Amino acid sequence: MEPSSTPEKYKRPSWDEYFMELANAAARRATCDRGRSGCVIVRDKHVLVTGYVGSPMGLPHCDDVGHLMKKVYHEDGRITQHCVRTVHAEQNAICQAARLGIALENGTLYCKMTPCRTCAMLIINCGIKRVVCDKKYHDGAESEEMFKQAGITLDYLHDEIEMYDNQ
Numbered sequence: 001m002e003p004s005s006t007p008e009k010y011k012r013p014s015w016d017e018y019f020m021e022l023a024n025a026a027a028r029r030a031t032c033d034r035g036r037s038g039c040v041i042v043r044d045k046h047v048l049v050t051g052y053v054g055s056p057m058g059l060p061h062c063d064d065v066g067h068l069m070k071k072v073y074h075e076d077g078r079i080t081q082h083c084v085r086t087v088h089a090e091q092n093a094i095c096q097a098a099r100l101g102i103a104l105e106n107g108t109l110y111c112k113m114t115p116c117r118t119c120a121m122l123i124i125n126c127g128i129k130r131v132v133c134d135k136k137y138h139d140g141a142e143s144e145e146m147f148k149q150a151g152i153t154l155d156y157l158h159d160e161i162e163m164y165d166n167q
Contacts, residue, residue: 015045016110016132020157023089023110023134026050031061032086037112039089041097041104041128048102051093053086062086080139090119094126104128113162114140114154124150131155135162 013021019040026038030053038052055061062068068085087095090111097104105127109115114137115123123131124146130153137143138161147154 016155016157019047019108019110020132020134022047022050023112026052026089027112028052030054030089031063032067032083033063034067034083035086035088035112037089039093039112040110041093041107042110043104043107048104048107049093049096049100051089051091051096053089054092055086060085088116088119090115091122094122097126108132113137114143116140117142117146119143120146123147124152129153132157134158135160137162 019042023038023040026040027036028038030036030038032053035053038050040050041048062083062085067083069081070084072080072082074080090109093109094104096102107126107128108130109123109128110132112133113135114133115131116137116139120143129151131147132155134156135158136156144154
C-alpha cells in the first residue's frame, strides 16, 4: 500500500499578487516585444482601469512594422535605447481613466517594473498614492526618488531588475 499523499492546501493570492496577475494579463495585449507590460489601477480593492504598452490609436504597432528606436545619452556617459513608437502601460491606463472620467486620487497602480521618469510624473500628478511593481527598472533611480519626495509608497514584489534586449 502506498503512503497517502496529502494534497497541498490552496493558497489564496494576496491582494497585491491578485492585482499583479491582472496587470500581467493586460500585458498579453501589448504590441511591443521589448516591454510587453500591463498596468492596473485600483482603489479600495476595486479595479478602476487597465492599460498596456501599445501605439497610439490608429498608428502602426511594433509587432507589425518594427521598433522606432532612439538613443538617450546620459550625463554619466551611458547610452540607453528606447522604443518610442509605443505609449507605456501606465500612460495608457491614465489616459483610459481620463477618457472615462475616472478619478485616480488615492489609487494604487500595479505594473511590471519601476515606472520611467515620465510615467512617474504622471502618476504623481494623478494623485496615486501607492505603486506596486513586479520588478525593478534598470534606470528607475530617478523615479524612485521622485516617488519618495512626493510621498508615494513604492513596493516591489521581487527585488530583481527586469532584463530585456537592447536595454
